Amino acid sequence: MSLKDKIDQSKLPQHIAIIMDGNGRWAKRQGEERIFGHENGVKSVRDSVEAAAEIGVKYLTLYAFSTENWNRPQEEVYALMKLLVHTINAETATLNKNDIRLQAIGDLKSLPEDCYNELQEAIENTKNNSRMTLVLALSYSSRWEIINAVKQIAKDIENKKIASADINENLIQSHLCTSNIPDPELMIRTSGEHRISNFLLWQLAYSELYFTDKLWPDFRKEDLFEAILDYQTRERRFGKTSEQLIS
Numbered sequence: 001m002s003l004k005d006k007i008d009q010s011k012l013p014q015h016i017a018i019i020m021d022g023n024g025r026w027a028k029r030q031g032e033e034r035i036f037g038h039e040n041g042v043k044s045v046r047d048s049v050e051a052a053a054e055i056g057v058k059y060l061t062l063y064a065f066s067t068e069n070w071n072r073p074q075e076e077v078y079a080l081m082k083l084l085v086h087t088i089n090a091e092t093a094t095l096n097k098n099d100i101r102l103q104a105i106g107d108l109k110s111l112p113e114d115c116y117n118e119l120q121e122a123i124e125n126t127k128n129n130s131r132m133t134l135v136l137a138l139s140y141s142s143r144w145e146i147i148n149a150v151k152q153i154a155k156d157i158e159n160k161k162i163a164s165a166d167i168n169e170n171l172i173q174s175h176l177c178t179s180n181i182p183d184p185e186l187m188i189r190t191s192g193e194h195r196i197s198n199f200l201l202w203q204l205a206y207s208e209l210y211f212t213d214k215l216w217p218d219f220r221k222e223d224l225f226e227a228i229l230d231y232q233t234r235e236r237r238f239g240k241t242s243e244q245l246i247s
């Protein structure tokens with residue numbers, strides 16, 4: 001029985017988020033420049049998108065570029081942006097063929113103009129697809145997102161659209177970039193690092209976290225299936241006791 005066949009469809013996470021980590025180390029191990037790792041990471045992106053869509057996951061979020069990544073050497077940032085534009089451009093037809101909608105979260109206006117335009121075009125061209133939504137986190141950081149949400153809420157209070165007593169979980173959630181996306185049930189990070197690194201801090205509150213030593217360019221469909229199988233062995237209690245879950 002293949003790993004894929006072992007997956008229990010009734011316990012499938014509807015949203016999986018991935019911190020794709022380890023491209024630089026993968027390249028270094030082969031005596032190559034860091035960008036070689038990013039280029040090979042694209043294959044893993046393709047495999048993960050295909051695998052998630054095949055088994056019926058509804059949302060896949062990939063952390064492609066963090067706010068902090070702007071501090072990397074200029075040439076790496078430039079090469080990564082070029083790779084992103086190229087990949088988005090090259091993959092739009094495949095996304096359409098597979099009925100996958102593209103969305104993006106983050107400070108998109110801070111992206112180079114060609115990257116921003118390419119992204120908006122792909123989002124527009126895939127907006128009617130409904131099998132799965134692929135969310136790219138680009139120039140994204142969770143603290144940036146939460147600060148923005150707080151600013152918008154403060155403005156609405158200032159303009160007397162809402163009162164401070166109206167602030168609750170739903171209101172905050174509705175001001176996040178992910179307001180139209182359910183929280184991930186499963187978050188995967190590759191490369192052996194056990195950190196969340198400013199990724200979806202609000203949304204991951206009750207997510208199951210899965211860490212693998214595999215570096216991102218080595219991550220394949222089977223690795224995603226393995227993570228899902230591990231997730232399916234977990235008991236999600238949301239603060240309750242095991243006994244309460246049974247009754």
Ligand code: FPP
Pocket residue numbers: 020021022023024025026034038039041042045062063064065066069083084087088136191216
């Ligand atoms: C982390 O590895 C990876 C990134 C910052 C970029 C991920 C980008 C891609 C895989 C390119 C294509 C993506 C899409 C969505 C089209 P790292 O550089 O931090 O590795 P290290 O920790 O070994 O240095």
